[in-house]
Amino acid sequence: MIWVDTVLQGVLLGGLYALFALGLSLVFGIMRLVNLAHGDLIVLAAYLILMIVTLLGLGPFLAALIALPIMFALGWALQRVVLNRVLGTDILPPLLVTFGLSVVLQNALLEGFSADSRRIPAGWLETASLPIGPISVGVMPLLTFLSAIGVTLVLQFIFYRTSLGRAFRATSDDPVTASLMGVKPSSVFAQATGIAMVVVTIAALYLGTRANFDPTTGPARLIYAFEAVIIGGLGSLWGTLAGGIIIGVAQTGGAQINPEWQILAGHIAFLVVLLIRPRGLFPRAFD
Amino acid sequence: MALLETRGLTAFYGDFQALFGVDLDLAEGETMAVIGANGAGKTTLMRSIAGVIAQKPDMVRFDGENIGAMAPDDIMAAGIAMVPEGRKLFPSLSVEENLLMGAHRRKVDGPWRLETVYELFPILKERRHQPGTALSGGQQQMVSIGRALMSNPRVLLCDEISLGLAPVVIKDIYAAFPRIRETGASIVVVEQDIGQAMKVADRVHCMMEGRVTLSGRPDELSREAIHDAYFGAAA
Numbered sequence: 001m002i003w004v005d006t007v008l009q010g011v012l013l014g015g016l017y018a019l020f021a022l023g024l025s026l027v028f029g030i031m032r033l034v035n036l037a038h039g040d041l042i043v044l045a046a047y048l049i050l051m052i053v054t055l056l057g058l059g060p061f062l063a064a065l066i067a068l069p070i071m072f073a074l075g076w077a078l079q080r081v082v083l084n085r086v087l088g089t090d091i092l093p094p095l096l097v098t099f100g101l102s103v104v105l106q107n108a109l110l111e112g113f114s115a116d117s118r119r120i121p122a123g124w125l126e127t128a129s130l131p132i133g134p135i136s137v138g139v140m141p142l143l144t145f146l147s148a149i150g151v152t153l154v155l156q157f158i159f160y161r162t163s164l165g166r167a168f169r170a171t172s173d174d175p176v177t178a179s180l181m182g183v184k185p186s187s188v189f190a191q192a193t194g195i196a197m198v199v200v201t202i203a204a205l206y207l208g209t210r211a212n213f214d215p216t217t218g219p220a221r222l223i224y225a226f227e228a229v230i231i232g233g234l235g236s237l238w239g240t241l242a243g244g245i246i247i248g249v250a251q252t253g254g255a256q257i258n259p260e261w262q263i264l265a266g267h268i269a270f271l272v273v274l275l276i277r278p279r280g281l282f283p284r285a286f287d
Numbered sequence: 288m289a290l291l292e293t294r295g296l297t298a299f300y301g302d303f304q305a306l307f308g309v310d311l312d313l314a315e316g317e318t319m320a321v322i323g324a325n326g327a328g329k330t331t332l333m334r335s336i337a338g339v340i341a342q343k344p345d346m347v348r349f350d351g352e353n354i355g356a357m358a359p360d361d362i363m364a365a366g367i368a369m370v371p372e373g374r375k376l377f378p379s380l381s382v383e384e385n386l387l388m389g390a391h392r393r394k395v396d397g398p399w400r401l402e403t404v405y406e407l408f409p410i411l412k413e414r415r416h417q418p419g420t421a422l423s424g425g426q427q428q429m430v431s432i433g434r435a436l437m438s439n440p441r442v443l444l445c446d447e448i449s450l451g452l453a454p455v456v457i458k459d460i461y462a463a464f465p466r467i468r469e470t471g472a473s474i475v476v477v478e479q480d481i482g483q484a485m486k487v488a489d490r491v492h493c494m495m496e497g498r499v500t501l502s503g504r505p506d507e508l509s510r511e512a513i514h515d516a517y518f519g520a521a522a
């Protein structure tokens with residue numbers, strides 16, 4: 001029974017990691033950009049939600065709703081003003097720029113909010129739980145997991161059922177030919193990063209309500225996100241969700257054996273999957 | 288006045304000059320063939336018109352406007368669609384999605400939409416849910432042509448649509464051209480295969496080493512003149 005509980009908690013934790021990862025996966029899938037500031041952007045969004053909660057006295061969910069369009073606009077502008085300029089055949093410039101952005105964000109947050117760790121208050125939800133048979137499941141972990149599935153479904157819909165998604169895929173295949181179809185790659189990329197920042201905000205809501213965070217929390221989130229994306233297969237959204245779950249289950253499983261092994265077990269699972277399937281679980285047929 | 292003009296069009300790849308002052312005129316409703324050997328500069332010419340290679344504004348004029356410096360997506364929106372060399376289907380899109388991409392930006396009412404493209408190339412309707420790249424070369428070429436038609440372009444640029452295809456397949460594809468012409472589109476076909484190009488064209492221009500070396504109506508050009516213009520008089 002204890003193992004059923006462990007696996008279930010791991011699956012739910014995987015939902016959080018999937019939320020960290022889906023924005024990264026989206027951006028990488030469309031423009032082959034590895035955003036090293038992804039984790040810091042999640043932390044930035046968490047501070048934004050915290051500010052809205054404190055200043056306006058709103059609940060965290062309503063605050064996140066207000067943060068969504070702000071973060072979309074920020075992502076759009078970031079792509080337009082900075083990232084579009086460094087995207088090209090060489091992958092090094094975007095890596096350097098996003099690394100620089102990561103450092104700048106951490107320092108700016110440190111200036112603005114100090115190094116104290118903070119938490120977004122979620123009231124009674126923080127401790128609420130539902131009994132499922134003999135197992136008790138936290139409401140927040142459950143909401144996190146359902147949100148991860150919801151985000152995957154919505155992104156999947158955008159990708160495969162809308163003309164914007166068609167343009168995403170076409171531009172990812174071949175930006176020059178896409179431009180011959182009337183697509184402006186710079187604008188498609190800006191919309192993609194805007195959407196990724198919406199996902200980042202949802203991730204930030206759960207990161208900030210379920211655990212403490214401080215300005216340096218970002219890079220560790222980036223690693224989990226990165227591992228989930230690679231396990232799933234670059235560019236596959238369902239794969240990213242699966243990748244998050246695998247890391248989550250490995251972590252709770254490891255912790256069950258020895259609490260000190262939690263983090264390590266997640267990284268080992270990542271390495272094992274890479275050894276068996278170097279291109280991830282659901283790689284794209286072509287690249 | 289010509290619908291599409293190039294004036295003194297030059298093009299460079301780094302230090303290498305690929306075009307040396309090309310002047311061409313395409314009238315409304317006309318079909319022009321541009322022929323020339325490997326490396327003559329045909330693709331460079333097409334990419335310059337389509338905006339993939341940026342030019343000085345007045346080197347390319349379309350409908351009285353200087354478009355030489357415009358971005359490719361804006362040129363497509365203005366009404367110039369390209370069937371690129373090598374077909375260039377989007378591998379992660381189905382046949383139908385590839386076709387729909389053609390009308391992504393330029394959505395004008397006209398003769399061409401999914402149904403009429405499927406009438407032109409019925410095999411595509413059968414295969415519409417398959418990935419574009421699962422099709423044979425000839426069928427892929429049909430998708431690429433259909434995709435360009437979906438925008439109801441005023442000018443259709445076709446870069447070596449016969450490349451790598453069997454003669455019978457080439458004939459099939461060229462059989463669609465009278466229908467495309469009937470709809471009023473002006474067409475530029477670039478070919479190494481002189482025979483097909485001469486059959487559909489009102490005017491033929493021969494290119495060699497970045498220059499137009501011979502121009503005329505297909506019936507007034509002799510084999511020898513074309514041979515000389517194609518390979519140089521010494522060849």
Ligand SMILES: Nc1ncnc2c1ncn2[C@@H]1O[C@H](COP(=O)(O)OP(=O)(O)OP(=O)(O)O)[C@@H](O)[C@H]1O
Nearest residue numbers: 300303305323324325326327328329330331332479
């Ligand atoms: N990207 C490039 N970089 C450098 N040189 C190029 C490039 N593309 C073409 N060239 C050169 O420019 C010249 C013209 O090339 P272009 O592709 O326009 O010829 P083409 O007439 O289309 O030939 P083909 O019939 O083989 O398609 C050639 O000498 C070619 O080597």
Ligand SMILES: [Mg+2]
Nearest residue numbers: 329330372447
């Ligand atoms: Mg060529």
